[in-house]
Amino acid sequence: MQSAGTDTLATRAAAAGRGQRVVAVGLFLLRLGMAAVFIGAALPKIAAPDLFALAVHNYQILPAWGVNALALFLPWLELIIGLCLGLGLWSRASALLMAGLMVVFMIALVSAAGRGLSISCGCFEVGEHAAGASTLVWAALRDLGFLVAALLLVRFDAGPSPLQWWRRRRA
Amino acid sequence: MARLAGQVLVLLGVSILLGLVTNALRSEGIDWGGRDPERFRHPDVEFVSTDEAAPLQSQSTTLFLDARTPAEFSAQHVFGAVSLPAASLDGAYAELRDFLAPEMELIVYAGDTMSAVRVAKYLSERGYKARVLEGGWEAWQDERLPME
Numbered sequence: 098m099q100s101a102g103t104d105t106l107a108t109r110a111a112a113a114g115r116g117q118r119v120v121a122v123g124l125f126l127l128r129l130g131m132a133a134v135f136i137g138a139a140l141p142k143i144a145a146p147d148l149f150a151l152a153v154h155n156y157q158i159l160p161a162w163g164v165n166a167l168a169l170f171l172p173w174l175e176l177i178i179g180l181c182l183g184l185g186l187w188s189r190a191s192a193l194l195m196a197g198l199m200v201v202f203m204i205a206l207v208s209a210a211g212r213g214l215s216i217s218c219g220c221f222e223v224g225e226h227a228a229g230a231s232t233l234v235w236a237a238l239r240d241l242g243f244l245v246a247a248l249l250l251v252r253f254d255a256g257p258s259p260l261q262w263w264r265r266r267r268a
Numbered sequence: 269m270a271r272l273a274g275q276v277l278v279l280l281g282v283s284i285l286l287g288l289v290t291n292a293l294r295s296e297g298i299d300w301g302g303r304d305p306e307r308f309r310h311p312d313v314e315f316v317s318t319d320e321a322a323p324l325q326s327q328s329t330t331l332f333l334d335a336r337t338p339a340e341f342s343a344q345h346v347f348g349a350v351s352l353p354a355a356s357l358d359g360a361y362a363e364l365r366d367f368l369a370p371e372m373e374l375i376v377y378a379g380d381t382m383s384a385v386r387v388a389k390y391l392s393e394r395g396y397k398a399r400v401l402e403g404g405w406e407a408w409q410d411e412r413l414p415m416e
Contacts, residue, residue: 146291147298148382155380166300169291174283181279190275215336215379 124253128182131195131246135179138221142172145223152219156209174198182250192250199244206237313388314399318411321375321401325414329371333398335378335387336405346377346405347414354383357390370395377401377408 142149150168153159159167174194181191202220209216210230217223218236291297316324324330325348332349334341341351350367352360368374374396378384384400391398401408409415 143290147296150298151382151385155382165298169287169298169300170284173286174280177279177283187275187279190272190279193272194276194279215340217380217382
Protein backbone atom coordinates (compact mmCIF):
# COMPACT_ATOMS: atom_id res chain seq x y z
CA MET A 98 0.00 0.00 0.00
CA GLN A 99 2.79 2.32 1.02
CA SER A 100 4.76 1.32 -2.07
CA ALA A 101 1.79 2.15 -4.31
CA GLY A 102 1.46 5.56 -2.62
CA THR A 103 5.17 6.24 -3.08
CA ASP A 104 4.88 5.23 -6.73
CA THR A 105 1.99 7.65 -7.23
CA LEU A 106 3.94 10.48 -5.62
CA ALA A 107 6.98 9.64 -7.73
CA THR A 108 4.84 9.54 -10.88
CA ARG A 109 3.27 12.89 -10.00
CA ALA A 110 6.68 14.40 -9.27
CA ALA A 111 8.00 13.11 -12.59
CA ALA A 112 4.96 14.49 -14.42
CA ALA A 113 5.38 17.84 -12.69
CA GLY A 114 9.04 17.86 -13.64
CA ARG A 115 8.17 17.14 -17.26
CA GLY A 116 5.53 19.90 -17.17
CA GLN A 117 8.05 22.39 -15.80
CA ARG A 118 10.53 21.43 -18.49
CA VAL A 119 7.89 21.92 -21.19
CA VAL A 120 7.05 25.38 -19.77
CA ALA A 121 10.76 26.26 -19.52
CA VAL A 122 11.38 25.22 -23.13
CA GLY A 123 8.27 27.13 -24.21
CA LEU A 124 9.47 30.31 -22.49
CA PHE A 125 12.95 29.88 -23.94
CA LEU A 126 11.52 29.56 -27.46
CA LEU A 127 9.23 32.54 -26.81
CA ARG A 128 12.26 34.59 -25.80
CA LEU A 129 14.13 33.61 -28.96
CA GLY A 130 11.05 34.27 -31.10
CA MET A 131 10.61 37.75 -29.65
CA ALA A 132 14.32 38.38 -30.16
CA ALA A 133 13.98 37.52 -33.85
CA VAL A 134 10.89 39.72 -34.19
CA PHE A 135 12.63 42.73 -32.65
CA ILE A 136 15.87 42.33 -34.59
CA GLY A 137 13.87 41.86 -37.80
CA ALA A 138 11.82 44.97 -37.06
CA ALA A 139 14.84 47.11 -36.19
CA LEU A 140 17.17 46.49 -39.15
CA PRO A 141 15.13 48.09 -41.99
CA LYS A 142 14.54 51.16 -39.83
CA ILE A 143 18.22 51.50 -38.94
CA ALA A 144 19.05 51.21 -42.64
CA ALA A 145 16.60 53.96 -43.65
CA PRO A 146 16.03 56.38 -40.75
CA ASP A 147 14.66 59.00 -43.14
CA LEU A 148 11.83 56.75 -44.27
CA PHE A 149 11.14 55.62 -40.73
CA ALA A 150 11.00 59.27 -39.66
CA LEU A 151 8.36 59.82 -42.33
CA ALA A 152 6.38 56.88 -41.01
CA VAL A 153 6.56 58.37 -37.49
CA HIS A 154 5.62 61.79 -38.84
CA ASN A 155 2.57 60.40 -40.62
CA TYR A 156 1.04 59.31 -37.29
CA GLN A 157 0.69 63.05 -36.51
CA ILE A 158 1.21 62.48 -32.81
CA LEU A 159 4.65 63.89 -32.08
CA PRO A 160 5.67 67.51 -32.55
CA ALA A 161 8.03 68.07 -35.52
CA TRP A 162 11.09 68.38 -33.27
CA GLY A 163 10.50 64.91 -31.79
CA VAL A 164 10.02 62.96 -35.02
CA ASN A 165 13.62 62.64 -36.22
CA ALA A 166 14.96 62.09 -32.71
CA LEU A 167 12.55 59.21 -32.12
CA ALA A 168 13.27 57.76 -35.58
CA LEU A 169 16.98 57.63 -34.72
CA PHE A 170 16.66 56.18 -31.25
CA LEU A 171 13.74 53.74 -31.46
CA PRO A 172 15.21 51.25 -34.00
CA TRP A 173 18.38 50.93 -31.93
CA LEU A 174 16.31 50.29 -28.82
CA GLU A 175 14.46 47.55 -30.71
CA LEU A 176 17.73 46.03 -31.86
CA ILE A 177 19.23 46.09 -28.36
CA ILE A 178 16.08 44.55 -26.89
CA GLY A 179 16.23 41.83 -29.56
CA LEU A 180 19.91 41.11 -28.96
CA CYS A 181 19.52 41.05 -25.19
CA LEU A 182 16.54 38.69 -25.43
CA GLY A 183 18.39 36.45 -27.88
CA LEU A 184 21.52 36.30 -25.78
CA GLY A 185 19.63 36.07 -22.49
CA LEU A 186 21.40 39.13 -21.10
CA TRP A 187 19.27 41.43 -18.96
CA SER A 188 16.26 39.55 -20.36
CA ARG A 189 13.84 40.86 -17.76
CA ALA A 190 14.82 44.51 -18.30
CA SER A 191 14.60 43.98 -22.07
CA ALA A 192 11.18 42.36 -21.76
CA LEU A 193 10.02 45.24 -19.56
CA LEU A 194 11.10 47.75 -22.22
CA MET A 195 9.44 45.59 -24.86
CA ALA A 196 6.17 45.68 -22.89
CA GLY A 197 6.42 49.48 -22.62
CA LEU A 198 7.03 49.83 -26.34
CA MET A 199 4.06 47.62 -27.15
CA VAL A 200 1.75 49.80 -25.05
CA VAL A 201 3.04 52.92 -26.84
CA PHE A 202 2.72 51.27 -30.27
CA MET A 203 -0.84 50.11 -29.56
CA ILE A 204 -1.90 53.61 -28.46
CA ALA A 205 -0.37 55.10 -31.64
CA LEU A 206 -1.99 52.51 -33.93
CA VAL A 207 -5.44 52.71 -32.36
CA SER A 208 -5.26 56.50 -32.32
CA ALA A 209 -4.31 56.60 -36.02
CA ALA A 210 -7.10 54.16 -36.90
CA GLY A 211 -9.56 56.18 -34.82
CA ARG A 212 -8.62 59.38 -36.67
CA GLY A 213 -9.15 57.59 -39.98
CA LEU A 214 -5.55 58.06 -41.10
CA SER A 215 -4.52 56.10 -44.16
CA ILE A 216 -0.86 55.57 -43.31
CA SER A 217 1.75 52.84 -43.39
CA CYS A 218 2.27 51.06 -40.08
CA GLY A 219 6.07 51.44 -40.10
CA CYS A 220 6.22 48.38 -37.84
CA PHE A 221 8.44 45.95 -39.75
CA GLU A 222 9.12 47.76 -43.00
CA VAL A 223 9.61 51.35 -43.95
CA GLY A 224 8.45 52.84 -47.22
CA GLU A 225 5.58 50.40 -47.69
CA HIS A 226 2.29 51.70 -49.03
CA ALA A 227 -0.36 53.22 -46.81
CA ALA A 228 -2.71 50.94 -44.93
CA GLY A 229 -6.32 51.46 -43.94
CA ALA A 230 -7.77 51.58 -40.44
CA SER A 231 -8.46 47.84 -40.34
CA THR A 232 -4.78 47.02 -41.01
CA LEU A 233 -3.74 49.36 -38.22
CA VAL A 234 -6.19 47.71 -35.82
CA TRP A 235 -4.84 44.29 -36.76
CA ALA A 236 -1.32 45.56 -36.08
CA ALA A 237 -2.51 46.77 -32.66
CA LEU A 238 -3.96 43.31 -31.92
CA ARG A 239 -0.66 41.71 -32.94
CA ASP A 240 1.13 44.07 -30.58
CA LEU A 241 -1.28 43.01 -27.85
CA GLY A 242 -0.04 39.45 -28.37
CA PHE A 243 3.56 40.70 -28.15
CA LEU A 244 2.66 42.56 -24.94
CA VAL A 245 1.40 39.32 -23.37
CA ALA A 246 4.63 37.60 -24.45
CA ALA A 247 6.68 40.43 -22.95
CA LEU A 248 4.82 40.25 -19.65
CA LEU A 249 5.40 36.47 -19.51
CA LEU A 250 9.11 37.07 -20.05
CA VAL A 251 9.14 39.71 -17.30
CA ARG A 252 7.32 37.43 -14.86
CA PHE A 253 9.11 34.14 -15.51
CA ASP A 254 12.71 33.14 -16.00
CA ALA A 255 13.04 32.41 -19.72
CA GLY A 256 16.12 30.23 -19.62
CA PRO A 257 19.85 30.72 -19.43
CA SER A 258 22.06 32.93 -21.56
CA PRO A 259 24.55 31.13 -23.84
CA LEU A 260 27.31 32.06 -21.36
CA GLN A 261 25.44 30.55 -18.41
CA TRP A 262 24.61 27.47 -20.46
CA TRP A 263 28.28 27.03 -21.40
CA ARG A 264 29.38 27.44 -17.77
CA ARG A 265 26.81 24.86 -16.63
CA ARG A 266 28.07 22.38 -19.19
CA ARG A 267 31.65 22.88 -18.06
CA ALA A 268 30.73 22.53 -14.36
CA MET B 269 13.83 46.30 -8.46
CA ALA B 270 16.45 49.07 -8.42
CA ARG B 271 18.75 46.80 -10.40
CA LEU B 272 16.04 46.23 -13.00
CA ALA B 273 15.38 49.97 -13.28
CA GLY B 274 19.11 50.57 -13.65
CA GLN B 275 19.33 48.03 -16.47
CA VAL B 276 16.35 49.63 -18.23
CA LEU B 277 18.02 53.04 -18.01
CA VAL B 278 21.31 51.67 -19.34
CA LEU B 279 19.54 50.05 -22.32
CA LEU B 280 17.73 53.31 -23.08
CA GLY B 281 20.96 55.29 -22.78
CA VAL B 282 22.91 52.94 -25.05
CA SER B 283 20.12 53.11 -27.66
CA ILE B 284 20.14 56.92 -27.68
CA LEU B 285 23.93 56.96 -27.91
CA LEU B 286 24.03 54.44 -30.78
CA GLY B 287 21.32 56.36 -32.64
CA LEU B 288 23.20 59.64 -32.39
CA VAL B 289 26.67 58.21 -33.11
CA THR B 290 25.65 56.14 -36.14
CA ASN B 291 23.67 59.07 -37.53
CA ALA B 292 26.69 61.37 -37.12
CA LEU B 293 28.87 58.84 -38.97
CA ARG B 294 26.37 58.37 -41.77
CA SER B 295 27.02 60.40 -44.91
CA GLU B 296 23.29 61.07 -45.31
CA GLY B 297 22.42 61.42 -41.65
CA ILE B 298 19.20 63.10 -40.67
CA ASP B 299 18.81 66.21 -38.56
CA TRP B 300 17.80 64.64 -35.22
CA GLY B 301 16.52 67.94 -33.94
CA GLY B 302 14.98 68.97 -37.25
CA ARG B 303 11.80 71.00 -37.15
CA ASP B 304 10.78 70.34 -40.73
CA PRO B 305 11.08 66.59 -41.14
CA GLU B 306 9.43 66.13 -44.53
CA ARG B 307 11.58 68.57 -46.44
CA PHE B 308 14.78 67.62 -44.70
CA ARG B 309 14.38 63.93 -45.30
CA HIS B 310 13.75 64.37 -48.99
CA PRO B 311 16.12 66.99 -50.32
CA ASP B 312 15.61 65.48 -53.79
CA VAL B 313 11.83 66.02 -53.68
CA GLU B 314 10.27 69.45 -53.99
CA PHE B 315 7.29 70.37 -51.87
CA VAL B 316 4.57 72.89 -52.65
CA SER B 317 2.27 74.49 -50.10
CA THR B 318 -1.50 74.57 -50.53
CA ASP B 319 -1.31 78.39 -50.85
CA GLU B 320 1.10 78.05 -53.74
CA ALA B 321 -0.67 75.09 -55.34
CA ALA B 322 -4.24 76.44 -55.27
CA PRO B 323 -3.76 79.14 -57.98
CA LEU B 324 -1.97 76.60 -60.20
CA GLN B 325 -5.09 74.48 -60.31
CA SER B 326 -6.67 76.61 -63.03
CA GLN B 327 -3.59 76.43 -65.25
CA SER B 328 -3.66 73.95 -68.10
CA THR B 329 0.02 73.07 -67.64
CA THR B 330 -0.56 71.87 -64.08
CA LEU B 331 -1.96 68.46 -63.24
CA PHE B 332 -2.82 67.20 -59.77
CA LEU B 333 -2.16 63.50 -59.23
CA ASP B 334 -3.93 61.59 -56.47
CA ALA B 335 -1.70 58.86 -55.03
CA ARG B 336 -4.37 57.44 -52.73
CA THR B 337 -6.35 54.27 -53.44
CA PRO B 338 -8.88 54.30 -56.33
CA ALA B 339 -11.70 53.98 -53.78
CA GLU B 340 -10.50 57.04 -51.87
CA PHE B 341 -10.10 58.91 -55.16
CA SER B 342 -13.66 57.98 -56.21
CA ALA B 343 -15.09 59.22 -52.92
CA GLN B 344 -13.62 62.71 -53.35
CA HIS B 345 -10.49 64.30 -54.76
CA VAL B 346 -8.88 67.59 -55.70
CA PHE B 347 -10.85 69.23 -58.52
CA GLY B 348 -9.44 68.10 -61.86
CA ALA B 349 -7.05 65.56 -60.30
CA VAL B 350 -6.19 62.25 -61.92
CA SER B 351 -5.71 59.00 -60.01
CA LEU B 352 -2.20 57.54 -59.84
CA PRO B 353 -2.33 55.12 -56.88
CA ALA B 354 1.00 54.63 -55.12
CA ALA B 355 0.02 51.04 -54.36
CA SER B 356 -0.15 50.08 -58.06
CA LEU B 357 2.22 52.60 -59.53
CA ASP B 358 3.62 50.72 -62.54
CA GLY B 359 0.21 49.75 -63.95
CA ALA B 360 -1.36 53.13 -63.26
CA TYR B 361 1.58 54.97 -64.81
CA ALA B 362 1.43 52.80 -67.95
CA GLU B 363 -2.19 53.88 -68.45
CA LEU B 364 -1.48 57.53 -67.75
CA ARG B 365 1.87 57.91 -69.54
CA ASP B 366 0.39 59.05 -72.87
CA PHE B 367 -1.39 61.96 -71.18
CA LEU B 368 1.71 63.28 -69.40
CA ALA B 369 4.29 65.60 -70.91
CA PRO B 370 7.68 66.56 -69.48
CA GLU B 371 6.79 70.27 -69.57
CA MET B 372 3.73 69.73 -67.36
CA GLU B 373 3.87 70.68 -63.72
CA LEU B 374 2.73 67.68 -61.68
CA ILE B 375 1.55 68.07 -58.10
CA VAL B 376 1.22 64.82 -56.20
CA TYR B 377 -0.83 64.40 -53.06
CA ALA B 378 -1.91 61.46 -50.88
CA GLY B 379 -3.27 60.67 -47.44
CA ASP B 380 0.28 60.24 -46.17
CA THR B 381 3.47 61.96 -47.20
CA MET B 382 5.33 58.73 -47.86
CA SER B 383 3.03 57.64 -50.70
CA ALA B 384 3.13 61.07 -52.33
CA VAL B 385 6.92 61.22 -52.05
CA ARG B 386 7.24 57.78 -53.63
CA VAL B 387 5.05 58.75 -56.57
CA ALA B 388 6.86 62.09 -57.03
CA LYS B 389 10.25 60.35 -57.04
CA TYR B 390 8.95 57.75 -59.50
CA LEU B 391 7.84 60.51 -61.87
CA SER B 392 11.01 62.58 -61.41
CA GLU B 393 13.08 59.54 -62.35
CA ARG B 394 11.12 59.44 -65.62
CA GLY B 395 11.86 63.04 -66.50
CA TYR B 396 8.76 64.78 -65.17
CA LYS B 397 8.67 67.79 -62.92
CA ALA B 398 6.75 66.48 -59.91
CA ARG B 399 6.23 68.20 -56.58
CA VAL B 400 4.53 66.99 -53.42
CA LEU B 401 1.63 68.86 -51.87
CA GLU B 402 2.54 69.75 -48.29
CA GLY B 403 0.07 68.28 -45.84
CA GLY B 404 -1.50 66.22 -48.65
CA TRP B 405 -5.19 65.58 -49.05
CA GLU B 406 -5.96 66.54 -45.45
CA ALA B 407 -4.43 70.01 -45.85
CA TRP B 408 -6.38 70.55 -49.08
CA GLN B 409 -9.62 69.60 -47.32
CA ASP B 410 -8.82 71.75 -44.28
CA GLU B 411 -8.32 74.77 -46.55
CA ARG B 412 -11.68 73.99 -48.23
CA LEU B 413 -10.08 74.26 -51.65
CA PRO B 414 -11.95 73.02 -54.77
CA MET B 415 -12.85 69.33 -54.65
CA GLU B 416 -15.09 67.05 -56.63
